Amino acid sequence: MGDTGAADVARESLFSAELAAAVAGARRRAVRDGDRQVDTAHLLHTLMESDPEVSRAVDGGSAGQGSAGQSVRLLGYLVQRTIGYGLRWSGTVEDSGSLPVLLACRAPGWSPAAAAAMEGAFARARARGAARAEGTDLLAVLALDHRCRAAEVMRRAGVDTEVLAARLDAS
Incomplete structure (x- = not known):
């Protein structure tokens, strides 16, 4: 998973308390699951x-x-997913195609799709004039990336990701 570097610390200052807790939990979950990278489902x-x-x-x-x-x-x-549903993902790198894989090099320990989602959450927060990204910013970005693992899980659970993203954009 790699160490938290200065770039990670700087980014985390842009998180709401809830989003910071979610990111820390995702890192712990990835380590506990034996995954090399934090992915969007984490x-x-x-x-x-x-x-x-x-x-x-x-x-x-x-x-x-x-x-x-x-x-x-x-x-x-x-x-x-944590007890077996995600085994087909084990040992694979999540890349939804939403950004070049090179971004993963700038965000070690993160799948390309997860790194793109975090960048998207920051951009969404800035667009609405907020200083910090909220959990709903990240949720909206995850819902919009139809090829990421998080969106796949949402759809399997019956969540209409298009409606969810539109509702979050309207709020």
Whole structure:
């Protein structure tokens, strides 16, 4: 997984507290799973566990809207991924094609798709005038990258990633 370098520390100062917790959890999850890199499914799993706004967004927004069971179903799929569902991914590098693989060299310990998702979350935060990226920024980017592992898991859990991304963009 590699050491956290100065670039990682500088990037982490741009995270909300919830996103920082999710990134730290994703790193721990990748190590525990024996994966060489943090991938988008690791990020999604820890986002769902550590950021209540992300769970609310998956469920359709504020309390009383949408399908309250989608976040629970999604967490179930993510747990299955850690106990075997993701074995076909074991030992492979996640590259959704959303950026050149060279970015992975600038973000050691991260799959190219996860590195691109983090960059996308920063860009989304800047576009809305925020100083820090939030978990919902990362969730929106993950939902839009149809070829990443996180989006695949969301779709398998019945989450309409197009609707989710549009809802997050509207908020």
